[in-house]
Amino acid sequence: MNWFVKTFSGSIGRKLLMALTGLFLCTFLVIHLIGNLQLLKTDGGEAFNHYAKFMTSNPLIKTVSYLLYTSILAHAVFALLLTIANRKARPQGYTVVNNQSSWSSRNMGILGTIVLAFIVFHMKDFWAEYHFEDLPMYTLQDGTVVKDLYLEVMNAFKSGIYVALYVVCMGAIGFHLWHGFESGFQTLGLNHKKYTPFIKTTGKVFSVAISIAFAIIPLTVYFFRQ
Ligand code: HEM
Numbered sequence: 001m002n003w004f005v006k007t008f009s010g011s012i013g014r015k016l017l018m019a020l021t022g023l024f025l026c027t028f029l030v031i032h033l034i035g036n037l038q039l040l041k042t043d044g045g046e047a048f049n050h051y052a053k054f055m056t057s058n059p060l061i062k063t064v065s066y067l068l069y070t071s072i073l074a075h076a077v078f079a080l081l082l083t084i085a086n087r088k089a090r091p092q093g094y095t096v097v098n099n100q101s102s103w104s105s106r107n108m109g110i111l112g113t114i115v116l117a118f119i120v121f122h123m124k125d126f127w128a129e130y131h132f133e134d135l136p137m138y139t140l141q142d143g144t145v146v147k148d149l150y151l152e153v154m155n156a157f158k159s160g161i162y163v164a165l166y167v168v169c170m171g172a173i174g175f176h177l178w179h180g181f182e183s184g185f186q187t188l189g190l191n192h193k194k195y196t197p198f199i200k201t202t203g204k205v206f207s208v209a210i211s212i213a214f215a216i217i218p219l220t221v222y223f224f225r226q
Contacts, residue, residue: 011085014078019187021071021078022180028068029173029210036217042225045150049138052130052149076116083109104179111176118169125156157221166218174211181206 007013035055038048055061104111129135130149138148157163181203185191190199 011082014082015187018075018078018082019184021075022184023188024067024071025075026177026181026184026206028071029214033210033213036214039150039153039217040220045138045148045154046141048150048153049146049148050140053140053144053146056130072116072119076112079109079112102179104175105183108176108179111172114169114172115176118172126152154221154225157218158226160222163218163222167215170211170215173214174207177207177210178204 008017035048035051038051041047126149129152130147135147135149136151137145138150139145157166182200185199185203186196190196
């Protein structure tokens, strides 16, 4: 236990934890996206409500959810601790901007803060509503009666301001991943002449694809499903 505390209380250990939690959150995004794409089906909510029921009742997924919440918190807290430590080490801040670094890499703090604010706002809306509020019910084809989360999402995306906010936040997530994906692999030491260019390209493609695919959902609901 002692080695664990020692490893993860130092700045290298904290960076390592940020990389591990960050890459785990990337995996979550892919699964969440696949589930959310069910919202685009014109089946009255059957596929999406089925998916929501599975995600909230399967014991294995419920356990992984706790790992997800812990990862979000740990990623944000370690980011804050590292930023404070870096500021202390360089009290005057940066006076020279490294032209080689991308805009994303220089703004990870603000981008991460926007993403965290989005997650809090987003979970308050959909997650908390689904778990703690009385919602209209939906009967699945197999006869199970579930809360109609599909209807909740459709109603939320009726608002143009809400949709615009979502699209802006998806942009922030894209920029955060633009630097974060490759940085995570670099921290894990996966730096190799042959594989690094591949990881970098995958990171760029991943960040653009994820943000566009998520943004398409509220936009499609707003323009084509009302
Ligand atoms: C169009 C975009 C999105 C839609 C329509 C959407 C929809 C939903 C819905 C309906 C839920 C509640 C049901 C559930 O737990 O699966 C949920 C939960 C959640 N969403 Fe999203 N989401 C979107 C994007 C995102 C993004 C980009 C993130 C992260 C940056 C995110 C993070 C979360 C988290 C952490 C939860 C709680 C998951 C859990 O309890 O297991 N969502 N989302």
